[in-house]
Amino acid sequence: MNRMDAYAALLSLWREAHLIASSAATLEWEQQTTLPTRASEYRAQQIAYLAGLHHEKSTDPRVGDLLHQLESSPVEGDPLSVEAVNVREIRRAYDRQTKLSKSLVEALAQTCSLAQHEWARARQERDFAHFQPWLSKVIELTKSKAIALDPQAPAYDTLLDEYERGTTTSQVEEVFTALREPLVRLVQQIGQAKRSAPTEILHRSYPNDRQQIFGEMAAAEIGFDFDRGRLDTTTHPFCTTLGPHDCRILTRYNAHYFNESFFGILHEAGHGLYEQGLQPEHFGTPMGEAVSLGIHESQSRFWENQVGRSRPFWNRFFPRARGVFREALRSVSVDDFHFAVNGVAPSFIRVEADEATYNLHVMIRFELEQAIVSGDLPIADIPRVWNEKYRDYLGITPSNDAEGCLQDVHWSAGLIGYFPTYTLGNVYSAQISQAADRDLGGIDGLIERGEFRSLLDWLRDRIHRHGKRYSPRELVRQATGQDLSPAPLLQSLREKLSSLYGL
Ligand code: ZN
DSSP states (O other): OOHHHHHHHHHHHHHHHHHHHHHHHHHHHHHTTTOOGGGHHHHHHHHHHHHHHHHHHHTOHHHHHHHHHHHHSOOSSOTTSHHHHHHHHHHHHHHHHHTSOHHHHHHHHHHHHHHHHHHHHHHHHTOHHHHHHHHHHHHHHHHHHHHHHOSSSOHHHHHHHHHSTTOOHHHHHHHHHHHHHHHHHHHHHHHHOSOOOOGGGGGSOOOHHHHHHHHHHHHHHHTOOTTSEEEEEOSSOOEEEEETTEEEEEEOOOTTOHHHHHHHHHHHHHHHHHHHHSOGGGTTSGGGSOOOHHHHHHHHHIIIIIITTSHHHHHHHHHHHHHHSHHHHTTOOHHHHHHHHTOOOOOSOGGGOOHHHHHHHHHHHHHHHHHHHHTSSOGGGHHHHHHHHHHHHHSOOOSSGGGTTTSOSGGGGTOTTOTHHHHHHHHHHHHHHHHHHHHTTOSHHHHHTTOHHHHHHHHHHHTGGGTTSSOHHHHHHHHHSSOSOSHHHHHHHHHHHHHHHTO
């Protein structure tokens, strides 16, 4: 077989594996939206079956043979060409997959599927004890996975590398160390400020159907393509891609809290814009995949916070919000509304947290995860330690497990080592915003005039179209001219909040 045929055969096998993976993703999407309660057990079997089949396909010895052939006669030239990147990344994924046994992959898929169901029940009943045995099973299987992938490395390093390639536990610790003190000080200053954000505005009556109309309008205006995606309702919002022209975003509505769905929709639409900005012709291959969770989160946070919580954004959207939510916003000014959506106060729920306290929520999970994986923290002690950390870092104590350690779906889904990517995303989003502002001659005017296309094109060019071409850190370096740095995030928060709170 000549080189061109070998490459074509490799891509064809890889795309076949992706057909199975995207079918499983479709079943998972349905599981999170419309699945009847009693259907979950059979659904778990379906998902586990497809996970096993996907594993079989992506570890097919023919993939190994073709990779070997392509690597033994490398093409001269650009190591960052589409072909070179696909071969490099398929090798990485193939090696990773072949280290995991089919039985482990199936056990993980089935256990996590059931554990998610039990988590949802435990959360509803505010009862961690109900979830505890399931979490123990998930943690044990996740540790087995880490050991199978790299028996030498600390398990947490291996798990983190799954989501943010090339970023180590100590690098994440460095970022948190740089953020911790300035953020705690900023939050304290705000607590003592003479002004307070008029957040009562956000808790008036916002009918769900109107929130949906307003949220969809904003998502479409920033560029989310509803001919290639849709918005639905779920318990724990996320974004998933089911095909080259099929990106699903999900939200949940709270008729008495404006932020929950609106900023949730902007956030998930930001993820969706990244997915829709990947090149469809590369779908099912590494060149058509997002590079990492940290970069993914930088895109959602860019639209949610850097754009969506800016003054020019509300100069544009507030008059429309007032038209949609007449009762709630009748006598509210744009000044007050902008201040309200930027209000800072310690709270229990991570996904509703403000920009300043958010990274403290992530830090708590990062610390707990490391202790759980290392075995220092028994699973049964999670609620107690969780509550202690909330008291220490945020000065508040959850009154039950639903607003404490049961609030996130991640652990039940086996996503251990995932949380730190949220903070990396926040850090990257501020770096990206600063660079776009410089390159485009100021982004405030673009936002106020609704010229989101220029912003989106900049992101498409610098971030989206590259797929897995560069490592996450290299991609940010190329896009912004700067290495990973928490400074722009701290600077943007200080500037905005100092002016709002009169610090
Ligand atoms: Zn996100």
